[in-house]
Amino acid sequence: MDTIQRKIGFYSLKLKRLRKEKLYEPPGELKKVLSYIVKLGEKERVIEQKTPTSKRFHVLRKSKLSQDTQAVLFISAKFNHRPPLIDRDTAERRSNPKRIREGEEELTHIVLKYRNDEIVVLIEEHNPGISIGWLAKYLMILANSYYKSLDAKRKWKIETSVIPKDNFLGEMRKLSRVVVGEIHTEKKLLGSEFLNYSNKTEQVKDDLVLYLKAEKNKSILSPLEDIYKKYKKNDGEIHKIRVEGLNEYGNRILLDTEIIKKIQHIDALANEDTGVIQSSELFRDMLSIIREY
Amino acid sequence: MAKIFYFEYIHPIRDYFITLRANEGLFDWGVPFLISLGIYLYPLSLMDFDTIKTINGYAINLLAILVGFSITSLTILTANTSKNIEDLRDNYTRRSLRGKAVSLYQLIILNFIFLLVMEFVSLLYSFGFLLLIKVGDLMNFYKEAFLVSIYLITHVVFLNIRNVTNFYFIVSRDE
Numbered sequence: 001m002d003t004i005q006r007k008i009g010f011y012s013l014k015l016k017r018l019r020k021e022k023l024y025e026p027p028g029e030l031k032k033v034l035s036y037i038v039k040l041g042e043k044e045r046v047i048e049q050k051t052p053t054s055k056r057f058h059v060l061r062k063s064k065l066s067q068d069t070q071a072v073l074f075i076s077a078k079f080n081h082r083p084p085l086i087d088r089d090t091a092e093r094r095s096n097p098k099r100i101r102e103g104e105e106e107l108t109h110i111v112l113k114y115r116n117d118e119i120v121v122l123i124e125e126h127n128p129g130i131s132i133g134w135l136a137k138y139l140m141i142l143a144n145s146y147y148k149s150l151d152a153k154r155k156w157k158i159e160t161s162v163i164p165k166d167n168f169l170g171e172m173r174k175l176s177r178v179v180v181g182e183i184h185t186e187k188k189l190l191g192s193e194f195l196n197y198s199n200k201t202e203q204v205k206d207d208l209v210l211y212l213k214a215e216k217n218k219s220i221l222s223p224l225e226d227i228y229k230k231y232k233k234n235d236g237e238i239h240k241i242r243v244e245g246l247n248e249y250g251n252r253i254l255l256d257t258e259i260i261k262k263i264q265h266i267d268a269l270a271n272e273d274t275g276v277i278q279s280s281e282l283f284r285d286m287l288s289i290i291r292e293y
Numbered sequence: 294m295a296k297i298f299y300f301e302y303i304h305p306i307r308d309y310f311i312t313l314r315a316n317e318g319l320f321d322w323g324v325p326f327l328i329s330l331g332i333y334l335y336p337l338s339l340m341d342f343d344t345i346k347t348i349n350g351y352a353i354n355l356l357a358i359l360v361g362f363s364i365t366s367l368t369i370l371t372a373n374t375s376k377n378i379e380d381l382r383d384n385y386t387r388r389s390l391r392g393k394a395v396s397l398y399q400l401i402i403l404n405f406i407f408l409l410v411m412e413f414v415s416l417l418y419s420f421g422f423l424l425l426i427k428v429g430d431l432m433n434f435y436k437e438a439f440l441v442s443i444y445l446i447t448h449v450v451f452l453n454i455r456n457v458t459n460f461y462f463i464v465s466r467d468e
Binding site: 018019153154155192193194195197198199200 | 384458459465
């Protein structure tokens with residue numbers, strides 16, 4: 001059996017109420033949505049992701065709930081792409097037998113833990129799979145369908161946040177001088193609400209970056225501490241904070257909430273014939289990690 | 294007093310100003326002011342009363358057409374059940390009225406209602422302009438009196454531009 005190293009990302013999801021700022025729906029609401037999705041036929045669970053460069057779709061394959069943890073398996077595939085096949089050993093090419101609407105099945109293993117005020121998510125991070133952003137969109141699209149079946153409307157949206165290491169603030173406080181702060185916020189600040197609603201700002205780079213620079217021999221630790229607290233609140237406005245400072249020896253230190261996010265790697269067993277990961281083994285490892293939270 | 298006179302028309306006007314942003318205020322009020330000032334300082338000073346009377350007649354027609362257009366747009370917004378319009382109700386702005394967040398739907402309806410109110414005010418003024426200047430010595434200031442009409446019309450046109458732009462964003466939303 002081969003092993004493949006898989007990167008695991010840690011995120012926090014919250015169901016933010018649409019009508020009221022700072023109010024959240026109980027995380028258990030997502031359990032209801034997931035159990036509805038699982039009862040749908042496979043065809044009804046297909047959601048297409050369109051980007052300028054590729055077309056792909058995602059399907060929630062199966063889900064297993066056990067007390068406060070849930071293991072979810074997604075299948076993603078890129079379609080509308082049928083290049084010829086080439087052999088690694090002989091370099092011979094042949095026509096690709098798959099249909100244009102077919103794609104190679106890529107699995108994404110996701111584990112959720114429902115806590116009182118958030119849902120901790122461990123997600124297998126690999127390019128062909130589903131990203132945390134698209135997972136949120138997928139769930140919201142099918143949640144609309146769930147609520148429609150109850151003659152109701154979805155009254156929340158999913159907020160995702162990266163889980164940084166607990167000591168980001170501690171590491172920042174250790175710096176003898178904080179020189180530069182880079183705060184990456186939502187591009188929504190660029191235009192009016194109607195312009196943002198139109199999604200016409202998609203082609204603009206996602207983040208709006210605000211720079212804070214300290215005056216000579218001064219430190220900007222205090223405002224950055226406040227900004228970090230706002231970032232940790234998970235209200236979605238701040239995506240990322242990068243801080244550059246000097247330690248006691250005058251060396252430049254860079255702290256980045258994206259880099260500091262908890263990334264662990266798991267060695268997963270793969271099928272020798274297909275190269276596909278053994279789901280049961282990977283889920284077992286991911287569940288044992290998330291139970292520590 | 295409220296039992297005798299009807300004052301409730303103040304509500305949409307007040308709500309419009311409460312939810313107005315600085316850049317929008319500049320567009321709706323500031324730019325028309327500058328344009329009107331420019332017109333007053335040059336072309337208007339060269340016009341005689343008869344020319345102004347003719348232009349006033351055209352202005353009334355223009356305003357009547359704009360009123361019709363605004364009412365049609367409002368009808369489309371309120372009667373349409375397409376996804377883009379329905380989703381407006383679930384999208385909230387950071388603006389608030391009486392402590393509650395204002396949805397995009399409320400905001401666009403409010404802007405159209407205010408636009409209609411201003412169009413009616415402008416129409417009324419344009420009609421009344423010829424009567425107004427007969428009062429006392431106001432005939433000596435007919436150009437200044439007409440300037441108010443120019444300002445109101447320009448203001449209404451700019452309000453229309455902003456509302457139509459927002460309407461465009463709504464109906465042409467990318468998924």
